[in-house]
Amino acid sequence: MELFEALETRRSIGKVQQDKEVPTELIEQIIEAATWAPNHHRTEPWRFFVLTGDGRKGLGETLARIAAKGMDDPTTEENQGKLEKAKKNPFRAPVVIVAAVEPSEGDKIILQEEFAAVHAGVQNMLLAAHALGLGAVWRTGKPTYDPEMREHFGLSDKGEVVGFVYLGYPDMTPAPRKRKSVSEVTKWIDN
Numbered sequence: 001m002e003l004f005e006a007l008e009t010r011r012s013i014g015k016v017q018q019d020k021e022v023p024t025e026l027i028e029q030i031i032e033a034a035t036w037a038p039n040h041h042r043t044e045p046w047r048f049f050v051l052t053g054d055g056r057k058g059l060g061e062t063l064a065r066i067a068a069k070g071m072d073d074p075t076t077e078e079n080q081g082k083l084e085k086a087k088k089n090p091f092r093a094p095v096v097i098v099a100a101v102e103p104s105e106g107d108k109i110i111l112q113e114e115f116a117a118v119h120a121g122v123q124n125m126l127l128a129a130h131a132l133g134l135g136a137v138w139r140t141g142k143p144t145y146d147p148e149m150r151e152h153f154g155l156s157d158k159g160e161v162v163g164f165v166y167l168g169y170p171d172m173t174p175a176p177r178k179r180k181s182v183s184e185v186t187k188w189i190d191n
């Protein structure tokens with residue numbers, strides 16, 4: 001797929017086929033695409049966790065634990081329903097690739113730039129998935145940044161999950177989207 005076509009036609013695909021497995025080679029290709037992202041001082045701060053099958057269970061349990069902390073009474077019927085839903089969330093796609101940052105140490109290292117590199121990597125992953133005929137969506141939400149999430153994936157105190165890429169073969173056709181025009185978002189400064 002040509003680059004500009006991929007840029008313009010990539011869409012968040014929230015609904016993917018449950019029973020169609022994604023070959024390991026394609027998952028590796030998508031992660032490799034992330035590793036080609038630009039990164040200042042060549043720190044390569046990205047880390048990835050590929051969750052498949054029952055490997056998605058731990059994420060669901062962590063999401064539920066984090067959600068329970070924010071509830072006055074997690075035992076009510078309504079809240080139990082919410083916690084069950086949180087547990088099931090990672091099962092919405094056959095593959096969840098967790099993208100995380102492990103910032104490097106050093107006088108020259110700027111924390112925001114370590115995050116920027118991983119964010120750029122995630123965009124590469126979404127484009128690669130699209131070019132390979134897969135559907136993907138970058139999911140986050142407040143629990144992503146809870147310390148328990150960092151601990152669940154064994155990241156350092158400075159490490160952080162930056163997103164969950166839900167991946168599979170598309171089971172939806174997204175509606176075309178509009179973006180603001182270049183002129184609306186750009187100011188040319190030439191003197």
Ligand SMILES: Cc1cc2nc3c(=O)[nH]c(=O)nc-3n(C[C@H](O)[C@H](O)[C@H](O)COP(=O)(O)O)c2cc1C
Pocket residue numbers: 010011012013014137138139140141163174177
């Ligand atoms: C940092 C980040 C977090 C996002 N988190 C979610 C999310 O939690 N759930 C979701 O459905 N989409 C999420 N998205 C996807 C956006 O909703 C989506 O990109 C936006 O609606 C534009 O649609 P498009 O990707 O199809 O162009 C996220 C996107 C980014 C960049």
